Amino acid sequence: MTTQPLDRTPSPSKPSISWKQWALPLSVGLIVVFCLAPALWQLLTSFKTNEAIAAIPTVYFPSEFTLEHYQELFERRPFFNYMLNSFVVATLSTVLALGLGSPAAYALARLRLQGESILVGAILVVTLFPPILLFLGLLNVVQALNLGNNYLSLILPYAAINLPLTILVMRSFFQQLPRDLEDSAKVDGYSTVGLLLNIVLPLTLPALATTGILAFITAWNEFIFALTFITAEPMKTIPVAASQLGGASIFEVPFGPIAAATVLGTLPLVLLVLFFQRQIIRGLTSGAVKG
Template sequence: MIFFLAPILWQILTAVKLNEDISAIPNVYLPSEFTFEHYTQLFSRRPFLTYIFNSALVASISTILCLVLGSPAAYTLTRMNLPGEKLILAGILIITLFPYVLLFLGLLELVKAMGLGNNYLALIIPYTAINLPLTILVMRSFFQQLPQDLEDAAKMDGYKTWGMLVNILLPMTLPALATTGILTFIFAWNEYIFALTFITEEAKKTIPVATAQIGGASLFDIPYGPIAAATVLGTLPLVILVLVFQRQIVQGLTAGAVKG
């Protein structure tokens, strides 16, 4: 815990230190005076609220699309005997293991050809496509645990497949929805390479790109305080999200680990 939490604590303290304490030698670990000037600089010098909105918009839409598209696909692969089902599952599994960075050049050409530069869709579509296989695999493992008798009873009560999926099955797979949703959201929120390349317009940049581009007063001035403050603000929503859904996340990640 100390090994993993120490850098986080260091960032939090750096964000509230005076510039003199940040550059002091030897290091000042616990400052005698705190300041919130670094946080105010983020919003006074740059449109940081806009960056937060952009990240939240892209991450939320891609997460919703993954759940909306992935859940029916997972149910189809679970209950309907499709021809070549094992081949389809093998393909999905291979895609999850494929480093998404290797897709960069191909996606760049597609973005150019489709004229999606400086458009939110240039991020939403790749994020959805990259996380969709994981969503399908996790949701499929949950659907496999649901008894077939439950679906048979729902059909006898007059439910069609889509109505049964939305009203009965999906509420029972809330841990899987929370797990895949959080993982997708975190990936889209933190992704840097695609956001740096596909979006160059200042008003549409996301938090990781905006944080990396925070500059000082001169070429050799590194604004450690504002960078630390931006890091804390960019991480806080994810921490709150995980704390809110921590029980569902644990249930989703441990599903199928123990039998009996």
């Protein structure tokens, strides 16, 4: 009598899911929710009715949406002028910072200057200073030059604040460019200015886009200087105008119009970053290779 051999091959077990496989997506999801929750709350509040905003318990997702708060912004205040003022000031200060910072960064990257390391270190230290330290000095300058209620009282300080960061970022990019390319351009008859405008700057567009957007956002969101140096109602910028929105009485806080003003003030920055996102990523990753 023969016996059949026992089949001792182990039965396939169900694959176990390691905690590391779900911990990372869960962490990323929580971080995204944590970062976007305030923006989503402002967006929903701007579309809520006044009854939903004042309701107790809090209404997180309203069942009824309205554009009343946005209409109120443009009917009661010249909000389009505020947006235009912010755009003009931020754009001109950014162009000025890039126009002055790029040649300075190119000189630091290519010329052998005495005390170059000390100069670069001083520029780095200046970037760490909060702009509020310049407030009293700038106030005296604005009063002495009679620049109150003048766009120059904002454009020049914003450009000066963004200038050190522009120099450091652009210098890092200029150092990565091969010198042979510049030598070949000089052989072809390019001057230093022509070389910088026609050869070097087009190759550093990611750096220009990254630095320009950072400078633009800084100028767009600045509040203290804009609140102090500009008091004329038609010349105010968005942060100041949004902070001065009032209700029908001193005891009423217009949460809806404030949320709408916040959304309108943030939307151009979001669109700008989304439009230049590739250049920003290239600029940040390339600029981190070599300092």
